[in-house]
Amino acid sequence: MNQPIQVYGDQRSGNCLKVKWTADRMSLTYDWQNVDILKGETRTEDFLAINPAGQVPCLVRPDGRILAQSNAICFHLAEGSALIPEDSFDVAKMLEWMFWEQYSHEPAIAVRRFQKAYKGLDDDQIDPELMAKGRRALGVMEMRLLSRDFIVAEQLSLADIALVAYTRVADEGGFDLDEFLNVRGWVARVENELGIDVNDGRFDPVG
Secondary structure (H helix, E strand, C coil): CCCCEEEEECCCCHHHHHHHHHHHHCCCCEEEEECCCCCCHHHCHHHHHHCCCCCCCEEECCCCCEEECHHHHHHHHCCCCCCCCCCHHHHHHHHHHHHHHHHHHHHHHHHHHHHHHHCCCCHHHCCHHHHHHHHHHHHHHHHHCCCCCCCCCCCCCHHHHHHHHHHCCHHHHCCCHHHCHHHHHHHHHHHHHHCCCCCCCCCCCCC
């Protein structure tokens, strides 16, 4: 691409960081347009003109085409790379885990993190089902990683990027990864593969 892509996102958001990590892994040139979720910047008239759903991340290509939804953006950016397995069944398996992340993982772990770390709610103010659902999701991952280093095949894929985004900061939502040692070890492997600083994307009560 002659012109860089534009990525609208908030770097405190795991969904946005997925896109950043994928673009960095692909050595893509991009302009990061910071959108502060907490200040309501996804609800401004200008942003809603880009994404009427009022959500980040959002990708704007040099040709003007717009793509939303974190995992769809990652899949688009990683086309033709080793982040997408060669075997067609492994591709489908990768997508299975990426869909599961958005349906069964993120709605519990990311939501509880937001309520606890960002909104400052006490545990008794948070739906207890979020902890139960989040622990079940981590348990599913724990079993998947029982005898493997990565989620799909034997190499880093988009499934790992999708799942690591909120798993690595699950403690901010009150989840204890010391109870899920396979998951904890996997988080460290994926962070190392992607060159992620352990503090990236973590809640800063001052900032």
